[in-house]
Amino acid sequence: MIDLHYWPTPNGHKITMFLEESGLDYTIKPVDIGKGEQFRPEFLAIAPNNRMPAIIDHAPADGGAPLSLFESGAILLYLADKTGRFIPTDLRGRQTVLQWLFWQMAGLGPMTGQYGHFRVYAPEPIPYAIERYTKEAHRLLGVLERRLAGRAFIAGDDYTIADMACHPWISPYGKAPIDLDAYPEIRRWHAVIAARPATQRAYARGVEVNPPSDRPLSDEERRVLFGQQPR
Known part of the structure:
Protein backbone atom coordinates (compact mmCIF):
# COMPACT_ATOMS: atom_id res chain seq x y z
CA MET A 1 0.00 0.00 0.00
CA ILE A 2 1.20 3.48 -0.89
CA ASP A 3 0.00 6.64 0.80
CA LEU A 4 -0.02 9.49 -1.71
CA HIS A 5 0.04 12.97 -0.18
CA TYR A 6 -1.55 14.86 -3.02
CA TRP A 7 -3.32 17.88 -4.40
CA PRO A 8 -4.44 18.07 -8.04
CA THR A 9 -1.64 20.16 -9.52
CA PRO A 10 0.52 19.17 -12.50
CA ASN A 11 3.07 17.60 -10.16
CA GLY A 12 0.34 15.74 -8.34
CA HIS A 13 -1.15 14.43 -11.59
CA LYS A 14 2.18 12.86 -12.54
CA ILE A 15 1.96 10.44 -9.64
CA THR A 16 -1.70 9.49 -9.99
CA MET A 17 -1.01 8.86 -13.69
CA PHE A 18 1.69 6.36 -12.78
CA LEU A 19 -0.30 4.72 -10.01
CA GLU A 20 -3.35 4.30 -12.21
CA GLU A 21 -1.25 2.87 -15.04
CA SER A 22 0.60 0.44 -12.78
CA GLY A 23 -2.31 -0.77 -10.69
CA LEU A 24 -0.41 -0.29 -7.45
CA ASP A 25 -2.66 -0.10 -4.41
CA TYR A 26 -2.71 3.46 -3.08
CA THR A 27 -4.63 5.82 -0.85
CA ILE A 28 -4.81 9.55 -1.42
CA LYS A 29 -4.06 11.76 1.57
CA PRO A 30 -5.21 15.24 0.48
CA VAL A 31 -2.87 18.13 1.17
CA ASP A 32 -4.90 21.32 0.66
CA ILE A 33 -2.19 23.75 -0.36
CA GLY A 34 -4.60 26.70 -0.24
CA LYS A 35 -5.15 26.06 3.47
CA GLY A 36 -1.45 25.65 4.19
CA GLU A 37 -1.63 21.94 5.01
CA GLN A 38 1.77 21.53 3.36
CA PHE A 39 3.28 23.27 6.41
CA ARG A 40 1.91 20.83 8.96
CA PRO A 41 4.66 19.10 10.96
CA GLU A 42 3.44 15.63 10.00
CA PHE A 43 3.73 16.51 6.32
CA LEU A 44 7.10 18.22 6.70
CA ALA A 45 8.38 15.01 8.28
CA ILE A 46 8.16 13.35 4.86
CA ALA A 47 8.39 16.42 2.58
CA PRO A 48 10.82 18.92 4.14
CA ASN A 49 10.50 21.28 1.16
CA ASN A 50 6.79 21.75 2.04
CA ARG A 51 5.70 20.82 -1.45
CA MET A 52 3.54 17.95 -2.53
CA PRO A 53 3.37 15.27 -3.80
CA ALA A 54 5.03 12.89 -1.39
CA ILE A 55 4.55 9.20 -0.82
CA ILE A 56 4.98 6.59 1.89
CA ASP A 57 5.52 3.08 0.57
CA HIS A 58 4.45 0.63 3.26
CA ALA A 59 5.90 -2.32 1.33
CA PRO A 60 9.32 -1.29 0.01
CA ALA A 61 11.33 -3.83 -1.94
CA ASP A 62 13.91 -4.26 0.83
CA GLY A 63 11.23 -5.47 3.24
CA GLY A 64 12.17 -2.80 5.74
CA ALA A 65 10.27 0.01 7.43
CA PRO A 66 7.92 2.23 5.40
CA LEU A 67 9.85 4.44 2.98
CA SER A 68 8.92 8.07 2.32
CA LEU A 69 9.88 10.15 -0.69
CA PHE A 70 9.30 13.69 -1.83
CA GLU A 71 9.87 15.39 -5.24
CA SER A 72 7.70 14.17 -8.08
CA GLY A 73 10.58 13.15 -10.35
CA ALA A 74 12.19 11.07 -7.61
CA ILE A 75 8.83 9.45 -6.87
CA LEU A 76 8.27 8.54 -10.53
CA LEU A 77 11.73 6.99 -10.75
CA TYR A 78 11.22 5.07 -7.52
CA LEU A 79 7.87 3.70 -8.63
CA ALA A 80 9.24 2.75 -12.05
CA ASP A 81 12.07 0.82 -10.42
CA LYS A 82 9.71 -0.75 -7.90
CA THR A 83 7.38 -2.09 -10.57
CA GLY A 84 9.85 -2.59 -13.39
CA ARG A 85 7.55 -0.60 -15.65
CA PHE A 86 7.64 2.61 -17.69
CA ILE A 87 11.44 2.82 -17.79
CA PRO A 88 13.77 0.81 -20.02
CA THR A 89 16.12 -1.71 -18.49
CA ASP A 90 18.91 -1.22 -21.02
CA ARG A 196 -5.45 6.64 -22.05
CA PRO A 197 -7.96 5.23 -19.53
CA ALA A 198 -5.41 5.49 -16.72
CA THR A 199 -4.86 9.20 -17.46
CA GLN A 200 -8.60 9.80 -17.36
CA ARG A 201 -8.88 7.97 -14.05
CA ALA A 202 -5.96 9.95 -12.65
CA TYR A 203 -7.51 13.30 -13.50
CA ALA A 204 -10.87 12.14 -12.15
CA ARG A 205 -9.21 11.54 -8.80
CA GLY A 206 -8.20 15.19 -8.80
CA VAL A 207 -11.77 16.31 -9.33
CA GLU A 208 -12.85 14.11 -6.43
CA VAL A 209 -10.29 15.71 -4.13
CA ASN A 210 -10.81 19.32 -5.24
CA PRO A 211 -13.93 19.92 -7.35
CA PRO A 212 -13.58 22.75 -9.88
CA SER A 213 -14.63 26.18 -8.68
CA ASP A 214 -14.70 29.67 -10.19
CA ARG A 215 -14.13 31.20 -6.76
CA PRO A 216 -11.06 33.46 -6.84
CA LEU A 217 -8.24 32.86 -4.41
CA SER A 218 -8.52 34.69 -1.14
CA ASP A 219 -5.66 36.93 -0.03
CA GLU A 220 -4.70 34.32 2.57
CA GLU A 221 -4.72 31.47 0.03
CA ARG A 222 -2.63 33.54 -2.35
CA ARG A 223 -0.12 34.33 0.37
CA VAL A 224 0.17 30.71 1.47
CA LEU A 225 0.37 29.29 -2.05
CA PHE A 226 3.24 31.48 -3.06
CA GLY A 227 5.77 30.42 -0.52
CA GLN A 228 5.00 31.97 2.80
CA GLN A 229 3.96 30.01 5.85
CA PRO A 230 0.43 30.63 7.12
CA ARG A 231 0.06 32.85 10.16
Whole structure:
Protein backbone atom coordinates (compact mmCIF):
# COMPACT_ATOMS: atom_id res chain seq x y z
CA MET A 1 0.00 0.00 0.00
CA ILE A 2 1.20 3.48 -0.89
CA ASP A 3 0.00 6.64 0.80
CA LEU A 4 -0.02 9.49 -1.71
CA HIS A 5 0.04 12.97 -0.18
CA TYR A 6 -1.55 14.86 -3.02
CA TRP A 7 -3.32 17.88 -4.40
CA PRO A 8 -4.44 18.07 -8.04
CA THR A 9 -1.64 20.16 -9.52
CA PRO A 10 0.52 19.17 -12.50
CA ASN A 11 3.07 17.60 -10.16
CA GLY A 12 0.34 15.74 -8.34
CA HIS A 13 -1.15 14.43 -11.59
CA LYS A 14 2.18 12.86 -12.54
CA ILE A 15 1.96 10.44 -9.64
CA THR A 16 -1.70 9.49 -9.99
CA MET A 17 -1.01 8.86 -13.69
CA PHE A 18 1.69 6.36 -12.78
CA LEU A 19 -0.30 4.72 -10.01
CA GLU A 20 -3.35 4.30 -12.21
CA GLU A 21 -1.25 2.87 -15.04
CA SER A 22 0.60 0.44 -12.78
CA GLY A 23 -2.31 -0.77 -10.69
CA LEU A 24 -0.41 -0.29 -7.45
CA ASP A 25 -2.66 -0.10 -4.41
CA TYR A 26 -2.71 3.46 -3.08
CA THR A 27 -4.63 5.82 -0.85
CA ILE A 28 -4.81 9.55 -1.42
CA LYS A 29 -4.06 11.76 1.57
CA PRO A 30 -5.21 15.24 0.48
CA VAL A 31 -2.87 18.13 1.17
CA ASP A 32 -4.90 21.32 0.66
CA ILE A 33 -2.19 23.75 -0.36
CA GLY A 34 -4.60 26.70 -0.24
CA LYS A 35 -5.15 26.06 3.47
CA GLY A 36 -1.45 25.65 4.19
CA GLU A 37 -1.63 21.94 5.01
CA GLN A 38 1.77 21.53 3.36
CA PHE A 39 3.28 23.27 6.41
CA ARG A 40 1.91 20.83 8.96
CA PRO A 41 4.66 19.10 10.96
CA GLU A 42 3.44 15.63 10.00
CA PHE A 43 3.73 16.51 6.32
CA LEU A 44 7.10 18.22 6.70
CA ALA A 45 8.38 15.01 8.28
CA ILE A 46 8.16 13.35 4.86
CA ALA A 47 8.39 16.42 2.58
CA PRO A 48 10.82 18.92 4.14
CA ASN A 49 10.50 21.28 1.16
CA ASN A 50 6.79 21.75 2.04
CA ARG A 51 5.70 20.82 -1.45
CA MET A 52 3.54 17.95 -2.53
CA PRO A 53 3.37 15.27 -3.80
CA ALA A 54 5.03 12.89 -1.39
CA ILE A 55 4.55 9.20 -0.82
CA ILE A 56 4.98 6.59 1.89
CA ASP A 57 5.52 3.08 0.57
CA HIS A 58 4.45 0.63 3.26
CA ALA A 59 5.90 -2.32 1.33
CA PRO A 60 9.32 -1.29 0.01
CA ALA A 61 11.33 -3.83 -1.94
CA ASP A 62 13.91 -4.26 0.83
CA GLY A 63 11.23 -5.47 3.24
CA GLY A 64 12.17 -2.80 5.74
CA ALA A 65 10.27 0.01 7.43
CA PRO A 66 7.92 2.23 5.40
CA LEU A 67 9.85 4.44 2.98
CA SER A 68 8.92 8.07 2.32
CA LEU A 69 9.88 10.15 -0.69
CA PHE A 70 9.30 13.69 -1.83
CA GLU A 71 9.87 15.39 -5.24
CA SER A 72 7.70 14.17 -8.08
CA GLY A 73 10.58 13.15 -10.35
CA ALA A 74 12.19 11.07 -7.61
CA ILE A 75 8.83 9.45 -6.87
CA LEU A 76 8.27 8.54 -10.53
CA LEU A 77 11.73 6.99 -10.75
CA TYR A 78 11.22 5.07 -7.52
CA LEU A 79 7.87 3.70 -8.63
CA ALA A 80 9.24 2.75 -12.05
CA ASP A 81 12.07 0.82 -10.42
CA LYS A 82 9.71 -0.75 -7.90
CA THR A 83 7.38 -2.09 -10.57
CA GLY A 84 9.85 -2.59 -13.39
CA ARG A 85 7.55 -0.60 -15.65
CA PHE A 86 7.64 2.61 -17.69
CA ILE A 87 11.44 2.82 -17.79
CA PRO A 88 13.77 0.81 -20.02
CA THR A 89 16.12 -1.71 -18.49
CA ASP A 90 18.91 -1.22 -21.02
CA LEU A 91 21.59 1.38 -20.26
CA ARG A 92 20.96 3.74 -23.15
CA GLY A 93 17.19 3.60 -23.01
CA ARG A 94 17.18 4.26 -19.29
CA GLN A 95 19.50 7.26 -19.65
CA THR A 96 17.30 8.71 -22.37
CA VAL A 97 14.29 8.59 -20.08
CA LEU A 98 16.23 10.06 -17.17
CA GLN A 99 17.49 12.97 -19.27
CA TRP A 100 13.97 13.95 -20.26
CA LEU A 101 12.61 13.40 -16.76
CA PHE A 102 15.24 15.79 -15.38
CA TRP A 103 14.60 18.20 -18.26
CA GLN A 104 11.00 18.44 -17.16
CA MET A 105 11.93 18.88 -13.52
CA ALA A 106 14.51 21.58 -14.22
CA GLY A 107 12.91 23.34 -17.17
CA LEU A 108 9.41 22.64 -18.41
CA GLY A 109 7.80 22.52 -14.96
CA PRO A 110 9.46 25.53 -13.29
CA MET A 111 9.36 27.78 -16.35
CA THR A 112 5.76 26.95 -17.21
CA GLY A 113 4.96 27.46 -13.55
CA GLN A 114 6.44 30.96 -13.67
CA TYR A 115 4.48 31.64 -16.84
CA GLY A 116 1.30 30.71 -14.99
CA HIS A 117 2.23 32.69 -11.90
CA PHE A 118 2.80 35.95 -13.74
CA ARG A 119 -0.07 35.45 -16.18
CA VAL A 120 -2.70 34.24 -13.69
CA TYR A 121 -1.75 34.76 -10.06
CA ALA A 122 0.46 37.83 -9.75
CA PRO A 123 -1.39 40.67 -8.00
CA GLU A 124 -0.50 43.04 -10.82
CA PRO A 125 0.88 42.55 -14.35
CA ILE A 126 4.65 42.75 -14.73
CA PRO A 127 5.29 43.00 -18.47
CA TYR A 128 8.96 41.98 -18.31
CA ALA A 129 8.17 38.81 -16.35
CA ILE A 130 5.22 37.92 -18.58
CA GLU A 131 7.33 38.33 -21.72
CA ARG A 132 10.31 36.44 -20.28
CA TYR A 133 8.40 33.38 -19.14
CA THR A 134 6.12 33.29 -22.17
CA LYS A 135 9.19 33.19 -24.41
CA GLU A 136 10.85 30.54 -22.25
CA ALA A 137 7.71 28.39 -22.21
CA HIS A 138 7.63 28.51 -26.00
CA ARG A 139 11.34 27.77 -26.24
CA LEU A 140 10.85 24.64 -24.16
CA LEU A 141 7.81 23.60 -26.17
CA GLY A 142 9.98 23.94 -29.26
CA VAL A 143 12.53 21.58 -27.72
CA LEU A 144 9.82 19.02 -27.01
CA GLU A 145 8.25 19.46 -30.44
CA ARG A 146 11.54 18.63 -32.14
CA ARG A 147 12.08 15.66 -29.83
CA LEU A 148 8.69 14.17 -30.64
CA ALA A 149 9.11 14.39 -34.41
CA GLY A 150 9.13 10.83 -35.72
CA ARG A 151 8.56 9.33 -32.25
CA ALA A 152 5.37 8.05 -30.64
CA PHE A 153 6.58 9.13 -27.19
CA ILE A 154 9.46 11.11 -25.76
CA ALA A 155 11.82 8.17 -25.42
CA GLY A 156 10.69 6.38 -28.57
CA ASP A 157 8.00 3.78 -29.12
CA ASP A 158 7.16 3.17 -25.46
CA TYR A 159 5.25 5.26 -22.95
CA THR A 160 7.50 6.10 -19.99
CA ILE A 161 7.78 8.21 -16.88
CA ALA A 162 9.25 10.97 -19.06
CA ASP A 163 5.86 11.30 -20.77
CA MET A 164 4.02 11.19 -17.44
CA ALA A 165 6.25 13.96 -16.11
CA CYS A 166 5.80 16.26 -19.08
CA HIS A 167 2.16 15.71 -20.00
CA PRO A 168 0.53 17.65 -17.11
CA TRP A 169 2.73 20.68 -17.78
CA ILE A 170 1.51 21.30 -21.34
CA SER A 171 -0.57 24.48 -21.08
CA PRO A 172 -1.92 23.68 -17.60
CA TYR A 173 -3.47 27.09 -16.90
CA GLY A 174 -7.01 27.35 -18.18
CA LYS A 175 -7.09 31.10 -17.55
CA ALA A 176 -3.92 31.63 -19.60
CA PRO A 177 -3.74 28.88 -22.22
CA ILE A 178 -0.60 28.60 -24.31
CA ASP A 179 -1.26 28.61 -28.05
CA LEU A 180 -0.23 25.16 -29.26
CA ASP A 181 -1.03 25.71 -32.94
CA ALA A 182 2.68 25.77 -33.79
CA TYR A 183 3.29 22.41 -32.10
CA PRO A 184 1.48 19.64 -34.00
CA GLU A 185 3.69 16.88 -32.59
CA ILE A 186 2.96 17.99 -29.04
CA ARG A 187 -0.76 18.16 -29.73
CA ARG A 188 -0.74 14.66 -31.23
CA TRP A 189 1.30 13.20 -28.36
CA HIS A 190 -0.71 15.02 -25.68
CA ALA A 191 -4.02 13.80 -27.09
CA VAL A 192 -2.83 10.19 -27.18
CA ILE A 193 -1.86 10.32 -23.50
CA ALA A 194 -5.03 12.16 -22.50
CA ALA A 195 -7.08 9.39 -24.11
CA ARG A 196 -5.45 6.64 -22.05
CA PRO A 197 -7.96 5.23 -19.53
CA ALA A 198 -5.41 5.49 -16.72
CA THR A 199 -4.86 9.20 -17.46
CA GLN A 200 -8.60 9.80 -17.36
CA ARG A 201 -8.88 7.97 -14.05
CA ALA A 202 -5.96 9.95 -12.65
CA TYR A 203 -7.51 13.30 -13.50
CA ALA A 204 -10.87 12.14 -12.15
CA ARG A 205 -9.21 11.54 -8.80
CA GLY A 206 -8.20 15.19 -8.80
CA VAL A 207 -11.77 16.31 -9.33
CA GLU A 208 -12.85 14.11 -6.43
CA VAL A 209 -10.29 15.71 -4.13
CA ASN A 210 -10.81 19.32 -5.24
CA PRO A 211 -13.93 19.92 -7.35
CA PRO A 212 -13.58 22.75 -9.88
CA SER A 213 -14.63 26.18 -8.68
CA ASP A 214 -14.70 29.67 -10.19
CA ARG A 215 -14.13 31.20 -6.76
CA PRO A 216 -11.06 33.46 -6.84
CA LEU A 217 -8.24 32.86 -4.41
CA SER A 218 -8.52 34.69 -1.14
CA ASP A 219 -5.66 36.93 -0.03
CA GLU A 220 -4.70 34.32 2.57
CA GLU A 221 -4.72 31.47 0.03
CA ARG A 222 -2.63 33.54 -2.35
CA ARG A 223 -0.12 34.33 0.37
CA VAL A 224 0.17 30.71 1.47
CA LEU A 225 0.37 29.29 -2.05
CA PHE A 226 3.24 31.48 -3.06
CA GLY A 227 5.77 30.42 -0.52
CA GLN A 228 5.00 31.97 2.80
CA GLN A 229 3.96 30.01 5.85
CA PRO A 230 0.43 30.63 7.12
CA ARG A 231 0.06 32.85 10.16
